[in-house]
Amino acid sequence: MSIWNEKYETMSRPELGQEQLERLQQTLGRVYRRVSYYHELFNRIGFDPLEVTSLDDLKKIPFTTKDTLRIAYPYDMFAVPLREVVRMQSTSGTTGQPLIVGYTKNDVEHWTELTARVLAAGGVTKDDIIQISFPYGLFTGGLGFHYGAEKIGASVIPCSDTDIDNQITIMRDYRTTSLCCAPTFAALLLEMIDEKSVTPAELSLRRALLGAEPWNESFRNEMEEQLDLDVTDNYGLTEIMGPGVSYECGEKKGLHIAEDHFIPEVIDPKTGELLPHGEKGELVITTITKEAYPLIRYRTGDITSLMTEPCPCGRSLVRMTRVFGRIDDMIILNGQNMFPAQFEQILTEVIGETPNYQLVVSQEDNIDQLEIQIEVSQDIFDDEIKTLNRIERGVAREVKERLDFVPRITLVEPRSIVRRMKQSRVIDLRKPE
Amino acid sequence: MLRVRSLKSYYESICALKAVSLHIVKGEIVTLIGANGSGKSTLLNTIVGLMGRTEGSILFEGREILGVPPSDIVKRGIALVPEGRQLFSPMTVIDNLILGTYPYYSINNKKRAVDRIEWIYELFPVLGERKRQLAGTLSGGEQQMLSIARALMSDPRLLLLDEPSMGLAPKIVESIFETLIDLKKKTDLTIFLVEQNAKLALDVCERGYVIETGQIILSGDRDELMNNKEVLRAYLGGD
Numbered sequence: 323m324s325i326w327n328e329k330y331e332t333m334s335r336p337e338l339g340q341e342q343l344e345r346l347q348q349t350l351g352r353v354y355r356r357v358s359y360y361h362e363l364f365n366r367i368g369f370d371p372l373e374v375t376s377l378d379d380l381k382k383i384p385f386t387t388k389d390t391l392r393i394a395y396p397y398d399m400f401a402v403p404l405r406e407v408v409r410m411q412s413t414s415g416t417t418g419q420p421l422i423v424g425y426t427k428n429d430v431e432h433w434t435e436l437t438a439r440v441l442a443a444g445g446v447t448k449d450d451i452i453q454i455s456f457p458y459g460l461f462t463g464g465l466g467f468h469y470g471a472e473k474i475g476a477s478v479i480p481c482s483d484t485d486i487d488n489q490i491t492i493m494r495d496y497r498t499t500s501l502c503c504a505p506t507f508a509a510l511l512l513e514m515i516d517e518k519s520v521t522p523a524e525l526s527l528r529r530a531l532l533g534a535e536p537w538n539e540s541f542r543n544e545m546e547e548q549l550d551l552d553v554t555d556n557y558g559l560t561e562i563m564g565p566g567v568s569y570e571c572g573e574k575k576g577l578h579i580a581e582d583h584f585i586p587e588v589i590d591p592k593t594g595e596l597l598p599h600g601e602k603g604e605l606v607i608t609t610i611t612k613e614a615y616p617l618i619r620y621r622t623g624d625i626t627s628l629m630t631e632p633c634p635c636g637r638s639l640v641r642m643t644r645v646f647g648r649i650d651d652m653i654i655l656n657g658q659n660m661f662p663a664q665f666e667q668i669l670t671e672v673i674g675e676t677p678n679y680q681l682v683v684s685q686e687d688n689i690d691q692l693e694i695q696i697e698v699s700q701d702i703f704d705d706e707i708k709t710l711n712r713i714e715r716g717v718a719r720e721v722k723e724r725l726d727f728v729p730r731i732t733l734v735e736p737r738s739i740v741r742r743m744k745q746s747r748v749i750d751l752r753k754p755e
Numbered sequence: 756m757l758r759v760r761s762l763k764s765y766y767e768s769i770c771a772l773k774a775v776s777l778h779i780v781k782g783e784i785v786t787l788i789g790a791n792g793s794g795k796s797t798l799l800n801t802i803v804g805l806m807g808r809t810e811g812s813i814l815f816e817g818r819e820i821l822g823v824p825p826s827d828i829v830k831r832g833i834a835l836v837p838e839g840r841q842l843f844s845p846m847t848v849i850d851n852l853i854l855g856t857y858p859y860y861s862i863n864n865k866k867r868a869v870d871r872i873e874w875i876y877e878l879f880p881v882l883g884e885r886k887r888q889l890a891g892t893l894s895g896g897e898q899q900m901l902s903i904a905r906a907l908m909s910d911p912r913l914l915l916l917d918e919p920s921m922g923l924a925p926k927i928v929e930s931i932f933e934t935l936i937d938l939k940k941k942t943d944l945t946i947f948l949v950e951q952n953a954k955l956a957l958d959v960c961e962r963g964y965v966i967e968t969g970q971i972i973l974s975g976d977r978d979e980l981m982n983n984k985e986v987l988r989a990y991l992g993g994d
Binding site: 402613 | 971
């Protein structure tokens with residue numbers, strides 16, 4: 323679990339502040355000169371990039387939202403002519419129309435450096451065989467990690483999203499030591515082990531690096547115990563770059579943000595007010611090295627909080643807690659805000675592991691109703707009705723106690739809820755088609 | 756070592772430097788490239804205290820030097836090799852060198868100055884050969900060496916060079932730069948090099964900044980700048 327870039331990852335805070343100010347000033351000047359959206363915005367609010375004297379001045383600029391990027395589709399947010407762009411990637415379109423993001427040669431170099439940091443922090447070295455099970459293509463996960471893994475010098479298996487049986491055969495035969503994938507894929511792997519399609523002893527896996535979707539501590543524990551691995555979390559989003567924005571170190575307590583490339587803030591998603599460190603809110607990121615697609619105060623839609631306490635690993639970079647959920651996944655039920663992660667925690671505690679589940683919101687007689695569909699394993703399903711009742715009652719009781727309403731609970735057979743990466747846990751039938 | 760934050764510098768009411776921030780770490784060679792009139796020399800002149808109206812902050816080894824008189828800035832360890840050499844032509848090589856000992860020269864103790872001059876002659880043997888010659892009669896390359904040598908006489912920790920390649924044949928420039936790099940290796944001298952000749956500057960530096968109309972528009976390590984299409988097109992003659 324080594325530090326890939328000693329200079330920047332362990333830089334003193336005053337030095338880092340200086341780098342950030344320099345890069346921020348250059349970025350603000352560049353977007354003002356090159357991106358018509360920012361040019362007009364700065365003019366409208368009377369913001370002069372040349373008057374920026376401290377990082378605090380960033381607060382004077384309004385947030386950039388996904389809607390702005392959608393209006394600018396395809397190329398209007400680019401800060402360089404297309405002849406300088408060497409790569410295009412696209413967002414997954416989880417919450418609407420996909421966006422195009424461009425990279426210059428330097429952007430790709432930086433991205434490579436950042437995914438190398440993620441991999442090194444997770445323990446990957448040049449001696450490892452790494453299986454990248456993120457889709458290759460427009461999605462940033464595959465190619466992003468691929469370049470970083472090659473930079474480290476690991477032996478890279480670009481598995482992409484081929485079917486799980488094939489992946490496991492490769493994992494076993496090629497003696498994969500490191501797995502880079504989404505939690506959805508990791509859950510499938512655990513299921514295959516449950517079903518005895520493969521045994522942990524047949525695999526050479528020593529670590530897994532999970533990202534691209536929210537997941538939780540109990541899943542980490544389950545995976546680490548079953549497979550005797552180190553499992554670390556990483557975070558990124560295509561609009562900002564892709565994977566490599568933040569990453570866990572061996573301490574596994576929060577994800578270090580690559581602050582030499584990104585300035586993080588956490589805001590109250592309702593009021594837009596800046597929240598003090600430690601408070602949970604929406605993550606906002608300003609890129610300070612991006613050439614092709616720089617974004618100023620971009621609202622990521624992800625819920626987290628910032629931790630400024632020094633980390634024993636030696637990195638001076640600020641940490642964020644693992645992403646709790648997305649603003650878009652927030653369920654407003656009879657006026658109350660809830661996140662899938664809260665239900666996930668209850669399910670995990672009652673059942674003893676994290677099940678595949680789905681939340682279905684509907685409305686009857688103007689009252690919001692919530693149904694929790696829980697996939698239970700074949701073992702539980704075949705078991706006595708008593709166990710099923712215990713789960714149903716347990717979940718209902720905990721939800722009532724913690725979230726103050728009574729859900730409808732439906733237990734469903736294994737593999738009856740579709741698993742797809744980046745798929746929302748929430749189906750809201752109240753929304754008009 | 757040097758930390759410049761949001762520096763502004765004015766000629767009368769004209770703002771020639773606009774919120775310039777940059778830093779130099781001990782032992783680095785950092786370059787600043789930019790076209791004529793972009794603010795390169797103004798920045799160096801501001802660092803050494805030659806500009807009248809300024810705002811912002813310049814920390815040198817942790818202490819503020821903005822507003823400090825130039826003579827004290829030299830004493831703190833910064834020396835400038837000015838654009839166009841600015842030698843005293845009617846004076847001899849050795850006299851020009853002695854002028855560089857100003858921060859520590861004393862009539863009763865000339866040992867330090869004498870030792871330093873001996874050291875300079877080892878570094879630039881041609882200056883030793885011509886020590887009694889008038890500075891104005893030296894060739895362009897020799898004059899540039901003398902200008903650098905004079906700055907080194909003050910025993911600086913940070914050396915600022917303003918367009919040392921100007922008006923010199925490539926071969927001479929190369930030899931001057933070789934001497935500087937060699938010196939940096941031996942003494943851990945820190946160098947801030949301002950150049951119009953971007954190719955040359957990028958060849959020798961570790962990191963660099965690009966200045967345009969008084970603002971820093973880009974920074975990065977050597978490879979990042981070489982990769983940047985804007986730098987390629989504007990300064991390196993690329994497509």
